[in-house]
Amino acid sequence: MERTALRGRLTWQFGTVAGVVEETARTRSIALELPDWPGHRAGQHVDVRLTAEDGYQAQRSYSIGSAPEDHDLVLTVEEIADGEVSPYLVEELHVGDSLELRGPIGGYFVWEASLGGPLLLLAGGSGVVPLRAMLRHHLASESDAPLRLLYSARSLEDVIYRDELMSVPADAEIDVRFTLTRSQPAGWHGYAGRVDRKLLEEVAWPPSEHPLVYICGPNGFVEAAASALVDLGHAPARVKTERFGPT
Amino acid sequence: MTPISRGFRGRRHTDVDPARVPPGQYVTGDFPVLSAGPTPHTPLESWTFTIRGAIDQPVSWSWDELQALPSEKVTVDIHCVTKWSKLDTEWTGVSLDTLLENLETSAEYVLAFSDGGYTTNVPLDDLRGGKAWVAYGYGGEPLEPEHGGPARLLVPHLYFWKSAKWVRGLDLREDDVPGFWETYGYHNYGDPWKEQRYAGD
Amino acid sequence: MEALDGNAIAGALFAVFGREMTTAVSVCANCGATGPVAETRVYLRGPGVVARCSRCSAVLLVLVEIRGVTCVDLRGLAEPLKGV
Numbered sequence: 001m002e003r004t005a006l007r008g009r010l011t012w013q014f015g016t017v018a019g020v021v022e023e024t025a026r027t028r029s030i031a032l033e034l035p036d037w038p039g040h041r042a043g044q045h046v047d048v049r050l051t052a053e054d055g056y057q058a059q060r061s062y063s064i065g066s067a068p069e070d071h072d073l074v075l076t077v078e079e080i081a082d083g084e085v086s087p088y089l090v091e092e093l094h095v096g097d098s099l100e101l102r103g104p105i106g107g108y109f110v111w112e113a114s115l116g117g118p119l120l121l122l123a124g125g126s127g128v129v130p131l132r133a134m135l136r137h138h139l140a141s142e143s144d145a146p147l148r149l150l151y152s153a154r155s156l157e158d159v160i161y162r163d164e165l166m167s168v169p170a171d172a173e174i175d176v177r178f179t180l181t182r183s184q185p186a187g188w189h190g191y192a193g194r195v196d197r198k199l200l201e202e203v204a205w206p207p208s209e210h211p212l213v214y215i216c217g218p219n220g221f222v223e224a225a226a227s228a229l230v231d232l233g234h235a236p237a238r239v240k241t242e243r244f245g246p247t
Numbered sequence: 248m249t250p251i252s253r254g255f256r257g258r259r260h261t262d263v264d265p266a267r268v269p270p271g272q273y274v275t276g277d278f279p280v281l282s283a284g285p286t287p288h289t290p291l292e293s294w295t296f297t298i299r300g301a302i303d304q305p306v307s308w309s310w311d312e313l314q315a316l317p318s319e320k321v322t323v324d325i326h327c328v329t330k331w332s333k334l335d336t337e338w339t340g341v342s343l344d345t346l347l348e349n350l351e352t353s354a355e356y357v358l359a360f361s362d363g364g365y366t367t368n369v370p371l372d373d374l375r376g377g378k379a380w381v382a383y384g385y386g387g388e389p390l391e392p393e394h395g396g397p398a399r400l401l402v403p404h405l406y407f408w409k410s411a412k413w414v415r416g417l418d419l420r421e422d423d424v425p426g427f428w429e430t431y432g433y434h435n436y437g438d439p440w441k442e443q444r445y446a447g448d
Numbered sequence: 449m450e451a452l453d454g455n456a457i458a459g460a461l462f463a464v465f466g467r468e469m470t471t472a473v474s475v476c477a478n479c480g481a482t483g484p485v486a487e488t489r490v491y492l493r494g495p496g497v498v499a500r501c502s503r504c505s506a507v508l509l510v511l512v513e514i515r516g517v518t519c520v521d522l523r524g525l526a527e528p529l530k531g532v
Contacts, residue, residue, distance in 0.1 A: 050255045082277065097254075
């Protein structure tokens with residue numbers, strides 16, 4: 001009998017850790033093999049559940065950093081100091097371990113090539129994870145929508161997917177820019193300081209271009225960026241937000 | 248039975264005297280911040296604590312007046328219905344016995360109310376006899392807003408949702424009405440030693 | 449603790465309603481504000497999950513897990529949630 005993923009069901013399933021990549025000192029990408037994965041849309045996340053020997057359980061959500069077209073499902077996790085789940089995922093989890101999750105989840109914070117653009121992606125810290133999935137999907141689907149990613153991180157060492165993002169071929173359509181808020185390396189040519197109205201005026205398309213905007217990161221980052229865009233005249237309905245935070 | 252996540256323990260302390268841990272609870276060294284809404288920020292100049300309801304005249308204390316009342320330092324264990332317990336927590340505050348002193352009432356129940364709209368109900372007897380405080384200090388420091396500061400109710404013998412953060416007063420009532428979490432299915436009384444988490448337990 | 453948004457409870461809502469609900473439109477019974485559930489302010493990790501109106505902070509919906517069953521209270525909504 002053919003096994004198919006039931007549409008409309010969100011069930012817990014187990015994946016096997018196929019590989020891990022230390023992205024930064026505190027962040028790790030975890031590639032998973034799942035027997036019943038139905039595929040996903042860029043921007044979606046999964047809920048992960050850990051069970052201790054005595055039955056104690058803890059559950060958290062993590063964004064999918066891989067595109068639907070990628071071979072492996074990848075979660076990228078930032079370790080929160082004093083966290084309960086993230087230290088386990090970033091430091092303890094081994095290749096070959098099982099990880100229980102349910103997903104893919106989310107229908108609001110998703111982009112697919114059919115939605116077109118121009119596409120403005122604003123990432124604060126680990127908020128880059130679902131946006132990188134969108135970027136990879138854009139590349140894999142050969143979308144001709146113009147795309148701009150503005151990624152705010154504390155320092156170059158904190159930039160997740162650094163090599164990949166810094167080697168995106170510069171062309172008329174795809175533009176990846178960084179702003180480093182706490183420290184910049186010698187000879188840094190990118191932006192410094194927080195994403196604010198002034199920086200967005202420079203980087204974002206004008207409202208007349210009706211860009212689709214996706215903003216992801218900590219509360220403060222998302223609030224500031226979303227309000228600045230609305231102040232600049234962008235339609236709130238074109239600005240989608242996803243807040244990350246310790247839970 | 249769900250398979251185990253190899254090597255996962257969580258942050259729980261396990262070398263604890265079991266007699267101090269109510270059924271179903273885990274001991275933690277942290278002080279988790281749990282909230283049902285945004286943290287209010289009432290300036291101290293306009294802060295008051297009021298006892299009103301089934302009483303001849305409502306009575307109110309300003310922040311300065313509360314500070315001038317005799318205060319106590321207490322060390323208590325606290326138990327949250329979300330299953331974490333924290334032992335030996337130190338609080339500074341005014342006993343409800345002090346606040347209720349000289350107040351005549353036929354009320355048997357209290358609905359505590361807070362900034363931001365939170366409420367919780369407690370029998371009046373559970374606030375008397377050295378069992379409850381309006382606490383404004385934690386661990387020797389002023390109580391932080393995320394933990395209920397400037398002042399919260401402290402009723403450690405009940406699940407900690409009864410220790411209303413950002414408390415602003417008590418409604419004395421002859422009838423019992425459910426507060427916020429009680430309305431959504433939590434137990435009306437909430438004794439952790441009887442594991443009274445949900446209505447019907 | 450700062451609030452997250454409705455995206456953080458997408459899985460829990462799916463489990464309760466049987467479908468994707470973050471794009472469903474919530475109408476605040478207190479102030480009338482409308483918007484996708486994804487844009488509500490969500491407070492997690494308490495005795496229950498509380499989703500509040502991002503304009504007036506009134507409670508829109510509450511999820512409580514009672515003896516393994518997730519109960520959802522929608523009294524804060526002016527209209528039923530319609531999943532898209």
